[in-house]
Amino acid sequence: MSETKDFVVGFLVGGLVGLGAGILLAPDSGENTRNRIKLQAQNIADDVRDSASEFTIRLKEGAEEAMRRAGAEDPTQFVECSLAKAEAKLGELQDQLDSQS
Numbered sequence: 725m726s727e728t729k730d731f732v733v734g735f736l737v738g739g740l741v742g743l744g745a746g747i748l749l750a751p752d753s754g755e756n757t758r759n760r761i762k763l764q765a766q767n768i769a770d771d772v773r774d775s776a777s778e779f780t781i782r783l784k785e786g787a788e789e790a791m792r793r794a795g796a797e798d799p800t801q802f803v804e805c806s807l808a809k810a811e812a813k814l815g816e817l818q819d820q821l822d823s824q825s
Contacts, residue, residue, distance in 0.1 A: 728775075728778075728779050728782065731775070732772070732775050732776075732779070735771065735772075735775060736768070736772065739764075739768040739771070740768075742764075743761070743764050743765075743768070746760070746764065747760075747761065787799075790802065794806065
């Protein structure tokens with residue numbers, strides 16, 4: 725998940741740098757410059773939407789895979805199963821601590 729976040733941040737920063745460089749290196753009339761900025765902003769917004777959509781799909785697939793591995797059929801069952809496992813592990817750790825003292 726961090727990899728996707730890093731990609732999106734890098735993509736946005738790169739887009740903004742490219743936008744700035746394009747404006748500074750290729751001066752044009754005010755109207756043309758505004759139109760180019762608007763078009764580039766729309767392209768960046770479309771790319772961000774696409775990246776967010778892809779991220780959402782990956783996140784959903786990851787959640788479904790986690791539920792499948794846990795043997796859960798729905799999110800509530802997954803949370804209950806995960807909570808039960810965490811409570812069991814906590815009990816084991818508490819027993820270990822008790823036996824050491």
